[in-house]
Amino acid sequence: MSNEIIGAGEITTKNILKTLYPTAVVHGQVPLKSLVRQQYISSLNERQQKETIDLVVEIKGQSPIAVRVQDRHHLTGRISSLDKVQERELKLSGLKVVDIWYYEAPQTFKDKHDKISESEIKKILRLSGVKV
Numbered sequence: 001m002s003n004e005i006i007g008a009g010e011i012t013t014k015n016i017l018k019t020l021y022p023t024a025v026v027h028g029q030v031p032l033k034s035l036v037r038q039q040y041i042s043s044l045n046e047r048q049q050k051e052t053i054d055l056v057v058e059i060k061g062q063s064p065i066a067v068r069v070q071d072r073h074h075l076t077g078r079i080s081s082l083d084k085v086q087e088r089e090l091k092l093s094g095l096k097v098v099d100i101w102y103y104e105a106p107q108t109f110k111d112k113h114d115k116i117s118e119s120e121i122k123k124i125l126r127l128s129g130v131k132v
Contacts, residue, residue: 009069009109010054013100016113016121017057017067020132024059032086035066037093044089048082053090065130066095071102071109098128 006029017026029052033041041049055067068086073079087097102109105120122132 007054007069008071009100009102009105009111012108012111012113012117013067013069013105013121014055016108016118017055019118020122020125021057021059024057027056027058029054030056030066032089035064035093035095036089040089040092044085048086051086056095064095066090066097067100068097069100096128096130098125098130100124 010028014026014028017024032051032053033044033049035053035056036044053066054069057065057067059065068083070083090097100108100121101124104124105117107114107117108120110117125132
């Protein structure tokens with residue numbers, strides 16, 4: 001697993017997750033195929049098999065959380081369809097999936113770690129059914 005951060009909001013999101021879950025391990029840019037169950041890998045196309053999940057949070061005693069930091073290009077038809085497949089495969093593989101959308105977390109996407117961005121991430125986690 002790489003710790004490379006490649007998109008807007010990822011560094012701030014990762015730092016906030018580390019603050020919220022101090023005993024958790026937070027990985028960056030985790031290959032999708034390393035997260036989905038073997039039986040689902042064959043349903044992924046070649047492009048999807050090369051995809052990575054922005055952040056994965058491992059908290060002892062809980063299901064891993066796949067955190068996808070989503071900018072506006074994830075709203076386009078093709079990418080949105082691929083994201084839905086990705087989400088389904090992750091959930092079927094036992095992960096919780098949380099999407100941090102640019103329009104729901106504007107302060108986070110400015111890469112500002114403050115009370116506002118923390119509040120944005122906490123709200124999104126709660127709405128996704130993740131304990132904060």
